[in-house]
Amino acid sequence: MSRPGEQMAAVQPAPAHPDVGAPTALAIEISNLKKGFGLKPVLRNVQLMLSRGQRMALLGANGAGKTTLLRILTGLSKAGSGTVRVYGLDSHYELQEIRRLVGFVAHQPYLYEELTVLENLLFFGKLYGVTHVRERATVLLQRVGMERRANDRIRALSRGQVQRVAWARALLHEPRLLLLDEPDTGLDQHGNDLVESLLAEHTERGGSMLFTTHNLERAIAWSDQIVILAGGRVTYQHESATLSLEELQRRYREVTR
Template identity: 85%
Template sequence: MSRPGEHIAAVQSAPVHPDVAAPTALAIEISNLKKSYGLKPVLRTIQLNLPQGQRMALLGANGAGKTTLLRILAGLSKAGSGTVCVHGLDSRYALQEIRQQVGFVAHQPYLYEELTVLENLLFFGKLYAVEHARERASVLLQRVGMERRAKDRIRALSRGQVQRVAWARALLHEPRLLLLDEPDTGLDQHGNDLVESLLVEHTARGGSMLFTTHNLDRALAWSDQIVILAGGRVVYQHESANLPLAELQQRYREVTQ
């Protein structure tokens, strides 16, 4: 039987071969994922990998399974079978740790209507053990243009304003992975510009993201990879670089009809 430390020492002393590329770290690793609601299959044997630092656009018609997939990755819904890993953490055993890694923006803002904007952020700051949560919340509210509404209750805000606060909530704990379900919902052009700048800042820090949108032009502009779901399956995957919009539009029509 080996003594404690022998294996570590052996690994540390192993020769390094510079001509052998190190494996790419994955932000998302999905294998044979299936999910059904009752007798209705929603996801059927999904295989999907997202390298760290990359951006993936998830496209598909309504009911294709996009939101279900995001909810599973965010730890809000359980997989029926298969494996889902986020930054090497298996969702079957490390769900709470995964939630610490993920920021989720969806149609539902996940905010408490009876609390003020600031109270919501402080609540989530405590939930995620964010250091100096009040200072962090103030910085984010200024960043999303909501610092003047900090003392207003969520129920008093417009849909677009609520979405801005939802972005502050999602970024509060500095997540490594952003999961975005139509992140521009309810936003005007200024809000869309804000979202785009927030995404640029996130990826510049080495963050990854998976997002859904019905805007194919925006999907190309914001992503490194395009994935299309249809009938709960991945039916198309392509790198975004040098993919013409007209070709994406044609393939989208072909696979989603």
């Protein structure tokens, strides 16, 4: 069976996570983060903080470093230097614990194509130590509208259907932090409405969220904070509630050109 992704394979079975991490009001704390590939710097002294229960939109042009930043937070990529903490846990020493607190949705669905929808969720549920995993998987498949395809193999699904299953996989272990790399990829309007509803439920439960998008209007609607990354640096940050779409468009053009 081929591996769908490093993050999933690296997580070890564990019971439901306790309230781990040093006491902190922060879901994410990034300090002096640097990352490069060969001689090319991708992230340069990134400073970023996300409070618990808050939602942050991470904007930027292609190649700005957004996906690299998310991959570091999920443990799929290592930081070059600097400090990354998730709920008080240091990514250098407590990566396994961090992975149990994070749900990740990206372009790659991190699912096994040769397994059925339900088999995938049972596999990942057991990997994360989810109790009553079959019941939890069934509830989530109903929630994302995929219960009728539970016994179909992933490879038989459309791109939008695969993305729905990826959402169910990310939510299986009730993560405290959602990391979303363009979470509406491949979804129609009904799918986008579903994502918005899932995010609202996550926030109502006290969950935190960091997501990327190229849709500036959606960025404002779904977030409490807007951050723009350009040239590997945080170049702009503002509260969403006091930011108009026109102002964001203007600022985005200024800092990304």
